Structure formats: structure tokens, C-alpha cells
Amino acid sequence: MKTKNNTLLYILFITFFAILLPAGYLTGFLSVNTISVWGRYFCFAIAALGIDLIWGYTGILSMCQAFFFCLGSYGIAMHLLLKKTVASGATLPDFMAWNKIETLPFFWQPFHSFGWSVALCLLIPAAFAFIIGLVLFRSRIKGVYMAIITQALTLAMWLIFLRNETNLGGTNGLTDFNSILGYPLSSSSVKLALYLVSLAVLCTAYFCCYRITHSKFGKVLQAIRDSESRVSYTAYKVVDYKLAVFVVAALLAAVGGMLYLPQTGIITPGRMDVKASVEMVMWVALGGRGNLKGAVIGALLVNFLYSICTSLFPDSWLFILGFLFVITVLYFDKGFMGLGDTIRQKFSAARLKTSQTH
Amino acid sequence: MNTSLLRMLMCCLLLLPLFSAGQDSASIYTAQLLQPTADSVRTQAIGRLAILRIPATFPLLMAINDKKLYLLDEKAVTIDSNPSSEGTYRLYSLYPNNTLLTNSSGQPLLLPLSALKTVDIPRADRLQLAGIAPLFNLFNSDPQKRSLAYSQLKHTSDSATLSILKAALAKESNADALRTGKDALYAIQLYKASTTVSAKANIDSIADNWSDNAPVLLRDYARSGFLNQETAQYAAAKAAGLEKRYDNLQRVQHFFSGLSLGSILVLIALGLAIVYGLAGIINMAHGEFMMIGAYTTYCTQIVFTKALGIPQTDLFFFFALPCSFLVAGALGWVLERLVIRHLYAKPLESLLATWGVSLILIQTARLLFGDLTAVKTPQLLAGGWQVSPHLTLPYNRLFIIALSMLVVLFTYLMLYRTRLGLQIRSVTQNRQMSACLGIETRRVASITFFIGSGLAGLAGCAITLIGNVVPDMGQTYIVDSFLVVVTGGVGKLAGTILSGLGIGFFTKISESFFQAVYGKVFILVFIMLFMQYKPKGLFPDKGRIAED
Incomplete structure (x- = not known):
């Protein structure tokens, strides 16, 4: 029965996003911007999958996913900016010229080639995650300590990215790209293509995560979440498992970031401040943690709500979000996906109570 | 011709x-x-x-x-x-x-x-x-204008100007302006001096006077080799001596700012550490209680100036101190009743829920008060204690240091000398066992939350002395204060104080070597490495109390 339910959900999801939405656009019901916006949400959902793996399944609350997301975005942004600069005949991106920099910094060099850029966008976050993870997990930092330290790390990185002398655009970030792989970013068909690519990557990522969680590896992860000491007593190398899942989560975030950039056309350090990193975790909490579908739906739903609320009643968005946080944590431990279960449980408990009193 | x-x-x-x-x-x-x-x-x-x-x-x-x-x-x-x-x-x-x-x-x-x-x-x-x-600004009523006038006259050499300058100096009443004025006078005399002895005398006077500009002046003179090699070398040596003394004073200044930042961190982290130790709650809204304290101070000021019509008074601030403690504490108590109570010993969940609360509080403050307000520093705490001409310790910072020392003292007395403190420590160690022994753990927890939030409010009141009051002011301190708690060890008074002061010092000292941002990154790396050796903070629980 459970698998049947799942299949139905997948079919619904695919039909809606892969057929109905593009069809709506092609027949003229939807604007290309709506398509693009949903494409962006898919990128968030990919990152949310990573958070679900590390938090929902392994029980490690990592607040630096937003940083990995931005690393991916920044990598692609550097590539696009260099391409544009070269095409216009200049040697340096505009903002560097304004900052009176004469030669291209060494770390910008590899981003001339698309292949290298993609490789680095994956390698750099993975390397960062590996080092951070190694340092933190080896010293058996977990739970709240992990959350706070990763949070502080994100804050520090945010501060570094804000600086002009790091040559990453400072507060303004990187923006003003025109083409990707030779295709103009402003054209509708490119936007549609990016949307479809994001959807495809999301589905692939979902599938991979599904396989991971249903493999032996995934079972060990859940065992770590439920009782870390017991897992280590049974001779599993907990640190290795945690490190592996931390790197995978970072990679997912980076992939999300890479796809996110060409669809928004701007990346600023604001994407990785304290607020953004907590919000990313919140998508998963609202959707239902320890539940891959929940992570995806949570990310899509919160962002969709955000775009609706900020246009309808901009002042109240933070109230709504805040209340959602509180209510979810207090009453819907399993998030949106577990809503049915939670209500059913409460209901049956109530019935049990009444039947007992009778 | x-x-x-x-x-x-x-x-x-x-x-x-x-x-x-x-x-x-x-x-x-x-x-x-x-x-x-x-x-x-x-x-x-x-x-x-x-x-x-x-x-x-x-x-x-x-x-x-x-x-x-x-x-x-x-x-x-x-x-x-x-x-x-x-x-x-x-x-x-x-x-x-x-x-x-x-x-x-x-x-x-x-x-x-x-x-x-x-x-x-x-x-x-x-x-x-x-x-x-x-020339005429030498007689201006504004000391700053006089200072500027003096420094502008440094390079003139005619005797008429010199006599006016001397006349102005004789009447000069402001210490800073007097120093700049003397500097100008000696500089003119130095460049006029025709003998080594008189040049040296003027160099000595400049060095003794020691204005901000003195080292530059002496270096310029040395470089020009105006009179002869001997005076030039003498001036350079004096300049180097001044710079060295200045560097030493600068070090004292850094030490002081480190102490000041550290005491602010201690003030904020104290409540956080107690609450976290007792209830296992990561209160992300702690910074917002600080904000509430700051706005309470602001409101007290408004009430005093507008409603009661006492404009020129320092009283409001000393009223605001207990007020901000009570208001923030009361709101914290309400929060405990509504939200926190359901999340005991679930630190990660509490982190998310209180983050939600903090969003709500920030937005409420923004709607109520707008984006930027400032509290007027009381007259009593304006200015500073001038230890030497180049070292001024601002009274407001001294006040904050004193306040946090007092708060630490009271917290210590509360925790280790009262019945409530005994109960708090007992619940911190083992909740179930304390309940078995007849301690009302819930009551203790809500009182602790009241005190913790109140301390944050007090910190907020103190911070109005050194900064603006903005809705998201809590966010700037929250991560730092969590770092203090984590480094100090959970629920440990001594750990919190030591790590708060330590982080404050390290931040300021590294800021003097690197730029502020890199100083912060340096601190973070340092803390991460420190945690390699002490994963449970400075003072970890030992033996049976320590969890798994």
C-alpha cells in the first residue's frame, strides 16, 4: 500500500512539473518567469535533499549548507562572468576594474573553461566539507555544538565573502551575465531548458538519495542518528560514515547552487548569511525530516509561500514564517509529510481515551 | 629683483x-x-x-x-x-x-x-x-576650530603671526587645543632656530608636548635635515621614542577594548549558558531579549522626556536598568510558558522554534519602532577617563565592565548561595533525580528562564550606551555568545566568564594584527582547533554526570 501511494505521488509530481507546467507555458497560460521561478525552487529542493540526508537521516544539524550552496553558485558565476568579459574584449570583470585590480587573481584562472568550472564547483565544496567534517567529527563534536560551530563557520565565510579584497564582488556579489555555453540567458527557451534540467537533476538526486537511504549505508546513518554510541560499540567507524554523508550533502547543495545561478542571474553573500542557513534547515523541518519527499515538498512549499506572501502582504512574511517554525516544531514533529500520520495518531489516541472512559 | x-x-x-x-x-x-x-x-x-x-x-x-x-x-x-x-x-x-x-x-x-x-x-x-x-579662528569659541587654526599656522614664519599665536595661546583654555597650539608654536620656533641648542630645546618641547602630530612633525624635520645632521638625528630619535610610547599605549587600549567586548559577551552569554545548562535549550531568541532590553531603555527615555517632561536627566538610564531586566524577563517567562516548555532536552528542535520566535520578535520591533533609533548616553557616562593624553578610557565602556562584574557576582551568589541556586544546579545536573527529590523542576526552569532572559535584557540596556538600537541588533551578538557558551562548557559560570573574556581579548588582539573580519575568522579557526582537545568546552562535566 505504501509503495502504491509513493508511485502515485511520483506520477503526480512528474506530470505536474514535467508536462503540465511546460505545456502551460507553451500554450501561453504561464509566463516564462513562473517557469524560471519554479526552476529555482527545484535547486533549493536539491539542497534540501542534502540537508535531509545529513540532518533527517543522520541527525547532524549542519548550518553550513547555505555556504556550500553559494560555493556552487559562485563558481558558475565566475565562469559566466569571465566568458562575458572575454566576449566583450576586456581582460577583467567590471567590478575588479573598479577596485583597481590589474591582473586576474589566480583562483579565477581555471574558471575560463566550463569543464573546469563544473569540476571545481563540485571539488571545492567537497574539499571544504571534508576538512570541516574531519575536524569536527574527529573531535566528536555533535548535536548543538555541531550546529553552533557550523553556524559560526558560515558567518565567518559570509564575512569573508562580503569583503572586496577577496575579489568575489563583495556585498554586491556577482551579477550581469549574458550567456551560458553560448546560449543567451535571457531567451525563453534557455530558461525552459534550465527549468527542465533542474527538474531532471532534482529527480536524479532524489533517486540517488532514495537509493542511499535504502541501502545498508543509509541504515547505518539512521542507526547513528538513533544511537551513535551503540553504532560505534558495534565496530562501525562512525566518523567515516558521518564524513561521507557530510560530503554528499555538501555536493548536493553545490549542485543546487550551480543550477540556481543561471536562473536568477545574481549571487550575493546574502544567500549564505545566518538567516539563509537557518531557513534552509527549516524547509526540511517544515516538509518533514527523515523523509526525502518531505524535504522536496518543504523546500518547494516554503519558497512558493514566500513568493506569494511577500507580494501580497510583505510586512507579515516574517510573522508567518516565524509562526510556521514554532507550530511545526511544537505540533508537527514530522512536518508536512507527517501531517496525516500525526493527526491520525492524535485522533486514535483521543478515541482510545474516550473508549476507555466509557 | x-x-x-x-x-x-x-x-x-x-x-x-x-x-x-x-x-x-x-x-x-x-x-x-x-x-x-x-x-x-x-x-x-x-x-x-x-x-x-x-x-x-x-x-x-x-x-x-x-x-x-x-x-x-x-x-x-x-x-x-x-x-x-x-x-x-x-x-x-x-x-x-x-x-x-x-x-x-x-x-x-x-x-x-x-x-x-x-x-x-x-x-x-x-x-x-x-x-x-x-588667524582669527585662534579666538573662536569652538575649541575644534581653534585646534584647526593652530595646526594651519604651523608652517607660517612671520613674527606678526607668531605674536598673535602667542597671545592666543596665553588665553587658551582647552587642553587639546592648547596641545595643538604649543605644537604649532614649537614647530615655528624649531624651523627658525639657528643653533643646535635651541633646535634641540624645541625638539624636546615638541616631544614633551606630545601632540598627535608630533612624531610626523619630528620625522619631517629629521628628513629635511634643516639645520644640521645632529639635530636631524636627535629629532628622529625623539620621534621613534614617541612612536614606541604610543604603541605601548595602543596596546593598553586594545587590552581595554578586549576587556570591554569580553564583558559584553559575558553579560549576554551568562543567561544563555544558565538556560542551556539547565534545560538543554538553545535559545536563538536570546539576542532578541537583548533587543527588547534595549528598546525598553529607549521607551524609558521617551517616557522620561516626553510624558514626564524631564529632558535633561540621567535618571532614565538608571530606571531603565531594572526595567529592561524585568520586561525582558517577563517576556522570556511567557515564551517559556508557551513554547519552550514543550521542548525540554530537545536542543535542536528548540533551536528552530526559538529562531521562529526571534523572527517574530524582530518583525514586531520593526513594525513598532521603525528601523533605527538611538538612546542618548547619559551625561554622567559621556566622555572618558583621560589616563594620559593619548589614552582615554570611555566611561560607558568602564560602566559596562563594572556592570558585568556586578552581574557575574550576583549570578554567582544566586547560584551558589541561595536555595533557588541549589535547585537550579541540581536540575542542571539531573532533571529526573531532582524531580524525585521533590524539586519542582518546571517552576525552577521557568524562573531560570526569567532570570536568563532578564540578564539578556540588562545586556541590551548596557549596549545602548555604545551602539544604536536596531531591530536585528541581537543577531550580531548571538553567534558570538553561543561560541562563548560552547567554548566555556555548558552551564558553567566560570567557563562562560573565562571564555567570554578570552574571546573578547582574542578578537580585539587579532583585530589589531589583521583586519576585523580576518580576526573573526582567526578566532573561529582557533575555537575549532581548541575543540579538538576539549570537545566539551573548558570545564567539561566529569564522571557520572557527563552524558554518553
């Missing part, structure tokens, strides 16, 4: 004020200036006065330059810089005497601007005074 003739002429003109004949012409020009028959006459009159440089005309010229020239009964007067509370000004006559005007009973004459006739001098005319502005 021509130029030397011109120079001689100029010298004659400059010496003119020394002759009494100048005095008479000054009266004529002043009259022309105030009642000009034509615009060109006035222009010429100002031009002549600018060249004559008669000290008696300086107040008048200064009034023109500052656009504060008025006529009262056809006599030139100027106004005081600050009006009284009724909007009236004290008046000063300008020429030939510069005195405070009094009414018939001998009291200062107070008049509103409307009773005076403004004399408009066109900008082009005023510009003629730019050359001698430093």
Missing part, C-alpha cells in the same frame, strides 16, 4: 597693525562694511581688513566668516553658538570691544533671532577672509 621688492612691500603691510595708524583705518573700514554706500565699497573694506590683520577686528571678521553677523540698534553683534531653551541667544558686541551684552540689571541680554537684523555678506566677499581665517 621685482619679487624681493614685492616681498618687502608685503612685509610692510603685515607690520601695519603694529602702527596705531592702522587702528583708525580699521574703524573707517568697519563702518564702511556695516553701512556700505555700494557693494564694491564693502568688498574693498573686507579686503582691506583682511590685509591689515588687526587683532581688534578679528571678532568681527570671524562673525562674517561664520555668517553670524547681526545688527542691533545699528551696532554689529554676534550670537552665542547654542540657543537657550526658549530659543533666545546671548549677544556679543564686535568692534571695537568684544564683550557680552547685558541688559540694564546687569544680566546677560537674551534675544531671539527675530529681534536682530541679519547682515548678509556675499560669498565672494567672505572668500577674501580665507587667507586669515586661521
Whole structure:
């Protein structure tokens, strides 16, 4: 029965996003911007999958996913900016010229080639995650300590990215790209293509995560979440498992970031401040943690709500979000996906109570 | 040949004020200036006065330059810089005497601007005074303008200016301006000195006077090799000595700012550490209680100035201290009742829920108060303790240090000398066992939350002394204060104090080596490495109390 339910959900999801939405656009019901916006949400959902793996399944609350997301975005942004600069005949991106920099910094060099850029966008976050993870997990930092330290790390990185002398655009970030792989970013068909690519990557990522969680590896992860000491007593190398899942989560975030950039056309350090990193975790909490579908739906739903609320009643968005946080944590431990279960449980408990009193 | 003739002429003109004949012409020009028959006459009159440089005309010229020239009964007067509370000004006559005007009973004459006739001098005319502005500004009532005038005169060398400079210095009352003035005087004398002995004497005077500019001045002199090699070397040595002393003082200053930042962190982290230790709650809204404390202070100020109508008082701040404690504490207690109570010993969940609460609180504050407000620093705490001319310890920072010491003392007494403290420590160690022994753990928890939030409110009140009050002010401190808790060890008073001060010091010291941002990154890396050795903080629980 459970698998049947799942299949139905997948079919619904695919039909809606892969057929109905593009069809709506092609027949003229939807604007290309709506398509693009949903494409962006898919990128968030990919990152949310990573958070679900590390938090929902392994029980490690990592607040630096937003940083990995931005690393991916920044990598692609550097590539696009260099391409544009070269095409216009200049040697340096505009903002560097304004900052009176004469030669291209060494770390910008590899981003001339698309292949290298993609490789680095994956390698750099993975390397960062590996080092951070190694340092933190080896010293058996977990739970709240992990959350706070990763949070502080994100804050520090945010501060570094804000600086002009790091040559990453400072507060303004990187923006003003025109083409990707030779295709103009402003054209509708490119936007549609990016949307479809994001959807495809999301589905692939979902599938991979599904396989991971249903493999032996995934079972060990859940065992770590439920009782870390017991897992280590049974001779599993907990640190290795945690490190592996931390790197995978970072990679997912980076992939999300890479796809996110060409669809928004701007990346600023604001994407990785304290607020953004907590919000990313919140998508998963609202959707239902320890539940891959929940992570995806949570990310899509919160962002969709955000775009609706900020246009309808901009002042109240933070109230709504805040209340959602509180209510979810207090009453819907399993998030949106577990809503049915939670209500059913409460209901049956109530019935049990009444039947007992009778 | 021509130029030397011109120079001689100029010298004659400059010496003119020394002759009494100048005095008479000054009266004529002043009259022309105030009642000009034509615009060109006035222009010429100002031009002549600018060249004559008669000290008696300086107040008048200064009034023109500052656009504060008025006529009262056809006599030139100027106004005081600050009006009284009724909007009236004290008046000063300008020429030939510069005195405070009094009414018939001998009291200062107070008049509103409307009773005076403004004399408009066109900008082009005023510009003629730019050359001698430093001269008459030596007698300005604003010490900063006087300082500027002194430093502008540093490179002049004519004896007329020198005598005016000396006259001004004799009357100088402001310490900073006096130092700058002496600096200028000695500099002029130094460049005039023709013997090694007098040059050295002036170098010594400059070094003893030790203005901000002294090392630069001496280095310039040394580089120019003005008199001979010996004086140049002497000046360079003195400059190096001054710089070294300055560096030492700078180190003291860094130490002090580290102590100040550290005590703020301790103040904020104290409540956080107690709450986290007792209830296992990561209170992300802790920073917002600080914000509430700050806004309470702001509101107290508003109530005192607007509702009670006591504008010039420091009282409001000392009222605000307990108020902010109570208001923040009460709100914290409400929060505990509504939300936190359901999340005991679920730190990660509590982190998310309280983050939600903090969003709500920030937005509420933004809707209520707007984006930026500031609390006026009480007069009592304005300024600073001037330990030496180059080392000033601001009173507000000293106050914060004292406050946090007091708070730490009281918290210690509360935790280790009262029954409540005993209960808090017991619940912190083992909740179930304490409950079994008859401690009402819930009551203890809510009281603790009240105290913890109240302490944050107190911190917020203190922070209004050094910064603006903005809705998201809590966010700037929250991560730092969590780091303090994590480094210090959970729920440990000594750990919190030690790590708070330590992080404060390290931040300020690394900021003096790197830039602020890299200092912060450095701290973070340092903490991460530290956690490699002490994963449970400075003072970890030992033995059976320690969890898995």
C-alpha cells in the first residue's frame, strides 16, 4: 500500500512539473518567469535533499549548507562572468576594474573553461566539507555544538565573502551575465531548458538519495542518528560514515547552487548569511525530516509561500514564517509529510481515551 | 629683483597693525562694511581688513566668516553658538570691544533671532577672509576650530603671526587645543632656530608636548635635515621614542577594548549558558531579549522626556536598568510558558522554534519602532577617563565592565548561595533525580528562564550606551555568545566568564594584527582547533554526570 501511494505521488509530481507546467507555458497560460521561478525552487529542493540526508537521516544539524550552496553558485558565476568579459574584449570583470585590480587573481584562472568550472564547483565544496567534517567529527563534536560551530563557520565565510579584497564582488556579489555555453540567458527557451534540467537533476538526486537511504549505508546513518554510541560499540567507524554523508550533502547543495545561478542571474553573500542557513534547515523541518519527499515538498512549499506572501502582504512574511517554525516544531514533529500520520495518531489516541472512559 | 621688492612691500603691510595708524583705518573700514554706500565699497573694506590683520577686528571678521553677523540698534553683534531653551541667544558686541551684552540689571541680554537684523555678506566677499581665517579662528569659541587654526599656522614664519599665536595661546583654555597650539608654536620656533641648542630645546618641547602630530612633525624635520645632521638625528630619535610610547599605549587600549567586548559577551552569554545548562535549550531568541532590553531603555527615555517632561536627566538610564531586566524577563517567562516548555532536552528542535520566535520578535520591533533609533548616553557616562593624553578610557565602556562584574557576582551568589541556586544546579545536573527529590523542576526552569532572559535584557540596556538600537541588533551578538557558551562548557559560570573574556581579548588582539573580519575568522579557526582537545568546552562535566 505504501509503495502504491509513493508511485502515485511520483506520477503526480512528474506530470505536474514535467508536462503540465511546460505545456502551460507553451500554450501561453504561464509566463516564462513562473517557469524560471519554479526552476529555482527545484535547486533549493536539491539542497534540501542534502540537508535531509545529513540532518533527517543522520541527525547532524549542519548550518553550513547555505555556504556550500553559494560555493556552487559562485563558481558558475565566475565562469559566466569571465566568458562575458572575454566576449566583450576586456581582460577583467567590471567590478575588479573598479577596485583597481590589474591582473586576474589566480583562483579565477581555471574558471575560463566550463569543464573546469563544473569540476571545481563540485571539488571545492567537497574539499571544504571534508576538512570541516574531519575536524569536527574527529573531535566528536555533535548535536548543538555541531550546529553552533557550523553556524559560526558560515558567518565567518559570509564575512569573508562580503569583503572586496577577496575579489568575489563583495556585498554586491556577482551579477550581469549574458550567456551560458553560448546560449543567451535571457531567451525563453534557455530558461525552459534550465527549468527542465533542474527538474531532471532534482529527480536524479532524489533517486540517488532514495537509493542511499535504502541501502545498508543509509541504515547505518539512521542507526547513528538513533544511537551513535551503540553504532560505534558495534565496530562501525562512525566518523567515516558521518564524513561521507557530510560530503554528499555538501555536493548536493553545490549542485543546487550551480543550477540556481543561471536562473536568477545574481549571487550575493546574502544567500549564505545566518538567516539563509537557518531557513534552509527549516524547509526540511517544515516538509518533514527523515523523509526525502518531505524535504522536496518543504523546500518547494516554503519558497512558493514566500513568493506569494511577500507580494501580497510583505510586512507579515516574517510573522508567518516565524509562526510556521514554532507550530511545526511544537505540533508537527514530522512536518508536512507527517501531517496525516500525526493527526491520525492524535485522533486514535483521543478515541482510545474516550473508549476507555466509557 | 621685482619679487624681493614685492616681498618687502608685503612685509610692510603685515607690520601695519603694529602702527596705531592702522587702528583708525580699521574703524573707517568697519563702518564702511556695516553701512556700505555700494557693494564694491564693502568688498574693498573686507579686503582691506583682511590685509591689515588687526587683532581688534578679528571678532568681527570671524562673525562674517561664520555668517553670524547681526545688527542691533545699528551696532554689529554676534550670537552665542547654542540657543537657550526658549530659543533666545546671548549677544556679543564686535568692534571695537568684544564683550557680552547685558541688559540694564546687569544680566546677560537674551534675544531671539527675530529681534536682530541679519547682515548678509556675499560669498565672494567672505572668500577674501580665507587667507586669515586661521588667524582669527585662534579666538573662536569652538575649541575644534581653534585646534584647526593652530595646526594651519604651523608652517607660517612671520613674527606678526607668531605674536598673535602667542597671545592666543596665553588665553587658551582647552587642553587639546592648547596641545595643538604649543605644537604649532614649537614647530615655528624649531624651523627658525639657528643653533643646535635651541633646535634641540624645541625638539624636546615638541616631544614633551606630545601632540598627535608630533612624531610626523619630528620625522619631517629629521628628513629635511634643516639645520644640521645632529639635530636631524636627535629629532628622529625623539620621534621613534614617541612612536614606541604610543604603541605601548595602543596596546593598553586594545587590552581595554578586549576587556570591554569580553564583558559584553559575558553579560549576554551568562543567561544563555544558565538556560542551556539547565534545560538543554538553545535559545536563538536570546539576542532578541537583548533587543527588547534595549528598546525598553529607549521607551524609558521617551517616557522620561516626553510624558514626564524631564529632558535633561540621567535618571532614565538608571530606571531603565531594572526595567529592561524585568520586561525582558517577563517576556522570556511567557515564551517559556508557551513554547519552550514543550521542548525540554530537545536542543535542536528548540533551536528552530526559538529562531521562529526571534523572527517574530524582530518583525514586531520593526513594525513598532521603525528601523533605527538611538538612546542618548547619559551625561554622567559621556566622555572618558583621560589616563594620559593619548589614552582615554570611555566611561560607558568602564560602566559596562563594572556592570558585568556586578552581574557575574550576583549570578554567582544566586547560584551558589541561595536555595533557588541549589535547585537550579541540581536540575542542571539531573532533571529526573531532582524531580524525585521533590524539586519542582518546571517552576525552577521557568524562573531560570526569567532570570536568563532578564540578564539578556540588562545586556541590551548596557549596549545602548555604545551602539544604536536596531531591530536585528541581537543577531550580531548571538553567534558570538553561543561560541562563548560552547567554548566555556555548558552551564558553567566560570567557563562562560573565562571564555567570554578570552574571546573578547582574542578578537580585539587579532583585530589589531589583521583586519576585523580576518580576526573573526582567526578566532573561529582557533575555537575549532581548541575543540579538538576539549570537545566539551573548558570545564567539561566529569564522571557520572557527563552524558554518553
